Structures are given as structure tokens and as C-alpha cells.
Amino acid sequence: MPGSPEPGSPSRPLELDDDRILPTEPTVRAIAREIFAAVRDLPLISMHGHVEASVLAHDEPFPDPAQLLVVPDHYVTRMLVSQGARLEDLGVPRRDGGPVERDGRTIWRLFCSGWHLFRGTPSRFWLEQELHDVFGVRVQPSAETADAIYDQILDCIGRPDFRPRALFDSFGLEILATTDAPASALDDHALIAASGWGGVVVPTFRPDALVHLARPTWKQDVEELGAVAGRDVSGYAGFLDALRQRREHFVRLGARATDHGHLTADTTPLERVDAERIYAAALSGAVTPAEAEAFAAHMLFEMARMSRDDGLVMQIHPGVLRNHDPAVHERFGPDKGFDIPQPVDFVRGLRPMLTAFGTDPGFRCVVFTVDETTYSRELAPLAGAYPAMRLGVPWWFLDSPLAMRRFREAVTETAGFYNTAGFVDDTRAFASIPARHDVARRVDSGFLAQLVAEGQLRIDEAIETAVDLTVTIPREAYAPRGA
Template sequence: MRPLVLDDDRILPADPATRAVARQIYASVRGLPIVSMHGHVDAGVLARDEPFSDPAHLLVVPDHYVTRMLVSQGARLEDLGVPRLDGGPVETDPRAVWRRFCAGWPLFRGTPSRLWLEQELHDVFGVRVAPSPETADDIFDAITDCLARPEFRPRALFDSFGIEVLATTDSPLSSLADHEAIAASSWGGTVVPTFRPDALVHVARTGWQRDVEALAEVSGVDTSTYSGFLDALRQRREHFVRHGALSTDHGHESAGTTPLDPADAGRIYAAALAGRVDESDARAFAGTMLFEMARMSSEDGLVMQVHPGVLRDHDSAVHDLFGPDQGFDIPVGVDFVHGLRPMLEAFGRHPGFRCVVFTIDETTYSRELAPLAGVYPAMRLGVPWWFLDSPLAMRRFREATTETAGFYNGAGFVDDTRAFASIPARHDMARRVDSGFLAGLVTGGLLPLDEALETATDLTVTLPRLAYRRRG
């Protein structure tokens, strides 16, 4: 049985002199509020404020970082409790799911998932033994006992985590009833929606026509024409703004933003409604929709988040059986320089426009993204996310971008998580990485300590507050 012990200097530099400075910087930001502006926690969890059901459905089932690692070693999603769209049989015993997770604990060595999970287990639930087949039941029982207590309900954890604001990710078709319930409650937590129109702008997607019909119904706008479709999206954006939204979110495979002539866009839209659109036209339409979303952001002030470069649901059979976000996203190369050029030429200096650009292709940091963010006032660098939100990758991000874009053309850390209890661990990891990087500048004679301390605070809270402030 291995003890679960957290090294308080984890992630900080190994060099003693630099580590001493990093400790000082980290201590100055360790307790600052969490500004969580991009994530996928279900607002209904906080609206209902019901106790979490069990450790497996809190820490394993919703976290695709965890499940994909276990799948890579032969586990089946059914055996990990992930529900099937067809209602087929899956493991319903959370203790059995938890045992499978604990048996696979060695697989997470060296991964950010291990860092997050260890901190969750240790700091949130008081676990002091490492997961293993021998300890699985005892850990399960200990966490279950915690979850039965009022201080472990969602809103209480939100407050104890020190979350200043939490942004969710929501379909344009959503009524945002959960956000309304939160706002109407006596609880003081701030939870805001994020407008995610992906399902409506990828016209070759199965079910797209059905969703366009639903868009017409919820917006009250006729979507039988392309212009009506745009008007309906504007109406839904207004609905989100009224409910406190600060940003939009766009996950495209390409960074293309070339606008089509409205007549061509209308032709493709009509063909898609008739079920006759081809892949080439679908890609062109997705690019013009990114451009139109930028135009709308310049009008309504919602900050635009763009994270291209992912082939969604690489395993189509898994996607068809388990639904979105379960088919294993895989990175692909992206040309940001040419792709974003139409959008940035049109709106990159617009005072009402702000765009935060993410990537999972590290080769683009110094060659493309930092130079772009270093010249267009409307663009900010999104920190590493999905595949790159790890200590080493975050360090490489700072090394690749700071000399060109500086610190202040960034947008602060985003956790991009569905695993609610991991939010503080993820933000803590980012603070440790930044503290170590800043400490290196101090001990290298490149930055005074007082400026490093100020910068650490700005990276932690000031920059995300500014970057995600509505521009209108």
C-alpha cells in the first residue's frame, strides 16, 4: 500500500536558487480566486445542487482524459459506465467502475491526469493512500462518506474552491433554464453561459437539418433562408447576453475564416437543407460562419474563442454508439496565418472585437500565433488546452511565446474541464508553472522580483478578467 503524499514543491524548478524564488512567487498567487472562463461543467449540477452520486460518476465517468487512457489499454467504455445512446448494457455499479479505475492507476504515471487526480483525492477528499486494487474499496467508501455531507454539495464546493466565476458551454438551442435558476436562487455564485454554435455551422453533420428546425422554433425566426438563419443566430446570441454570457466558443478542424459571397453561402445553405451538400462546400460554409461569428462578436461584444486543429470523433463507431466527445479527438495541423487572415484583416483592430485563439499544435506557437497576437490588438493567445494542458507543455508555451507576444497578449488559464472537482487542481498546476517560469527570469537577471510578483497576479486573475470582458 503506497501512501498518497503531495510534494508542496511539485512542478516548481529543481534548481535550489530558482525554486526559492518560485516558492515566493507561487505563495503570492496560491490563494487567489479562480477565474474559470472556459469549461464544460453542466450548469444543472449547480442549479439543482444535489449531492454527487458516487466517486465513479464524479471523477471517472465524465472525464474523457481518464477514460481514454484506460481504453488505450483495452478497457471498454461500457465497462467504465459511459452510457450508450441506444440504451444498451453498460456497467451500472459505480464500485465496479471505481475498481477498474484504481486497477489502472499506474497508467497515469507522468500524466497531468495523475497530478489532478492526486490533488483532488488528497486535498478535497482527504485520501492518504494511493489508488490500487487493494485500496479501491476503502477509497470509494471514504469519498462516498464525504459526498453525503453538506460541505461536499456542488455549491459548497464551488465556494470552497474559491471560484469567482465559472463559464459553462451551451448549445444555442438551450433555454438556459439552469442559469435562470441559479440567478434566481439565494446563492451568490456566478455561473455564466457560453454560446457554442458548432452543431449549427457544420452543415454536413448528421442531424443538422433537425437542429436548424429547432433553431427556428426557439428563436421564433424563419430559418428557411440563409439570411434568416443568421438572424436566428443573432437572436440566440442576444438571449445568451441577457443571461450573462461573456463569450462564444468555436471548435473547427480548420482555422479558415474566408467569407463567401452571400449568394454562394445561400446556395450552400439551401443545398444543405435539401440534404445535398458536399464536403467541399461544407468546409467553405464553416469558414464563412467563423467570419460571420466574428462580425457578430464585433457587434454584440461577446469574446470569440477559437480552438481549431482537432479531428473530432476519430472513431466514428464509438461516436455513433456513445455520442459526442466520446469518439476520441485527435490533433491535426492548422495554418493559422492564412486561415485567420480574413477575420483579422476585417476585425483585428475593431474596438468591439476580441478573439482568443487556442491550439494543440505546438509548432505554431512561435511561428504563427505569438506573432499574430503580437500585432493584432483584438487577438489574445489561449493557453495550452486538451493534450497540452500539462506542466511541460505549459512551460514550452511560455518559452515559445513570451519573447514575441509578451505576457499581456495572453488570456490567462482556462481549465476546459467537465470534471468539476478537478478545477482547483488544474488552476493550481498553471500557477506553479508560471511561478517557475517567472522565477527563472528573476534568477537569470531578466526581470526584477517585484515585477515577477505583479505579473504572476496578472496571469492568474487580471488577464482573464480583462480578456473575457464583453467588449460592447
């Protein structure tokens, strides 16, 4: 791999500085330590993630270290690919079932040989803490240490206390939300609920495949929706009815939220006749790109209406051009590290939705961005005005110590702390969840400590705020209606 260290480079110890990420100025660091001590062991509330429910439904041992820590984590694979590795060599499955590396040890060696590539990235923070705290690893990954670390983790995951449910409990997870297609029967969620295990795992309604008419599988996905919902989806009215029926099914199995990934934040509604016409055109294969874009915006508005009616919190995260490399998408599918941020106009885009529902007590939405320029100019003022809107914390490309700090600096003076929604880990890598939350708690503790040092907050207020950011605010933001 390009940039790899010379063979025979000495192994380095893997040590965690207990003050990592906290401010370096001694007075502020001492305050930050006190604040962090109050939140470091609080429960984890994971309301926005992509761990499969099947992992916890079947509670099978993880197959090997590569499948646990490398293959499902596009933060890891995209860095290695950017330095010349191939997704096939990292074990990422191909859509056509074509050959990819199956040997976990080979994949692990490739990952370890590229360990230096993660210096300065949040992935390095997460991976170090996973290896050190969860698996007891005490040397840094490298070509020389790869096999020993692999064997150590392999030994761990063969034990009962490293099965998914046992880790869920030892991590202190209070609740874990998955991300699920509307047509999913949610059998794994039902299995978890009937198992007698005490872990709380809830689905999240993700309708993207059904509202973006230009997707190649759109018609097939709509037909599947109709079949599962038992509704005739040959017309627009039946389509909406099927979506409502599936949302009800999700609510029955504990869902708290919906999840919407759109290129823009446009929520302009269509006239009913226009929505019906565009839907019919899509079914016949004659929809135009402009019509598809207008329909996607319209459906965001309609999803807001449905959230107002059924109580599901609406999570919106626009501004990412998905599948930037068509060849990678064609061969491997979505979510393989080739989604790239772009600018978003939230002020005009969200205005129709917020005008209609922004002060409605039955509606709640959480808005995320990977466009930092909008924090202080658009999103903080919006969240600071509309009671239905909360501002999602840094996510995806921004879930890093420096970006989290910039977020607090940009939005707090306008929106405060209590118009945000609590940390989201947004991960498929199950074992990384505690580390990701730990980073966020350290950043918030440091930010609050600076306010105390500057005389803007008392220490008791700062500790109370830190606790609220960690557990109280996310519990309230995603509480079921009436709770």
C-alpha cells in the same frame, strides 16, 4: 486490464510534495516559492469549461465517486481504454440506451486497478490533488485500496459541505463558464440567477452543430434553433437572424464568450449569394463536402462580425479531427477521447477575419491550438500584432506541466505575457478545477522565477506578472463590453 500490477502489491501513501512542478535548482526554486505564494490562493476564474449548469442549478449530492471522478472525465477514460478497458465497463452512457456498467463501485475498482497508467500524466497531478485535498485520501488508489477510498469519498459527498455549490465556494471560484448549445433555453442558468446563491455561473454560446453542414443532425438542429428563436430558418437570412437572437438571449443571462471548434482556422467569407445557395443545398440534402467546408469557414467570419456587434469574446480552437473512431462516436457520441490533433495554418486561415476585425476595438478573440509548432511561428506573432487577438494558453492535450512550460518559452519573447488570455481548465470533472489551476500557477511561477534568476525581471515584477496571469488578465480578456 493489460499492464496491471500483481495482486497483493503493497499500498503506497498518497503524499503531495508542496514543491511539485517547481524548478529543482535550489536558487530558482526559492524564488518560485515566493512567487507561487502570492498566487496560490487567488480566486479561480474558469472561463472555458464543460461542467453542466444543472449540477449547480439543482445542487444535488454527487451520486457516487465514479460518477464524480471517472465517468465524465475523458482524460481518465481514454487512458483506461487505451489499455484495453471498454467504455461500457467505465459507465459511459451509450446513445442507444444499451447496457453499460451502472455500479459505481465496480467502475471505481477498474479505475483504481489502472492507477499506475497515469504516471507522468497531468491526470495524475489532478487526481492526486483532488483525492488528497478535497477528500482527505492518504493512500494511492490500487486494487487493494479501491473499496476503502470509495467508501471514504462516498461518506464525503453525502455531507452538505460537499454539495456542488458548497464546493464551488470552498474552491474559491469567482466565475464558472459552461458550454451551451444555441437552442438551449438556459433554464438552469436562470434558476441559478434566481436562487439567491452568490455563485456566478455564465453560459457560453457554442454554435458548432449549426455551422458544420455535413453533420447528420444539422437540419434537425437548425429547425430546433428556429423554433426556439421564433424565426423562419428556411432561408439563410432567417438563419442568421435566429443566431443573433439566441446570442442576445445568452448575453442577457450573463454570457461572456462564444466557443468554436473547427477542423481548420479558415475564415474566408463567401459572397452572400453563395452562402444562400449552399445553405439551401444543405436544407435539401444536396450539399457537397467542399461546400460544407467553405460554409464553415464563412460562418467563422460571420461569427466574428456578430462578436464585434454584441461584444461576446470569440474563442476559436481549431485543428482537432473529431471522433476519429466512427464506431465509438456512433455508439457513445462526441467527446469520448477519440479526438486527435492535426496541423493548422493560422496565418492564412485567420487573415480574412483579422483583416476585417483585428484592429476593431469592438472585437476580441482568443485563439487556442493543440499544434505546438505554430506557437512561435504563427500565433505569437499574430497575437503580438493584432490588438483584437489574444493567445489562448495550452489546452486539452497540452494542459500539462512540460507543455505549459514550452508554451511560455515559445511565445513570451514575441507576444509577451499580456497578449495571452489566462488559464482555462476545459473540464467536465468539477472537482478537478482547483487542481488544474494549481498546476498552471506552479508552472508560471517557475518560468517567472527563471527570468528573475537570470536578471531579466525583478522579483516584484515577477510577482505582479504572476498575479496578472492568474486573475487580472482573464478578468480583462472576458470582461463584458463596457465593464
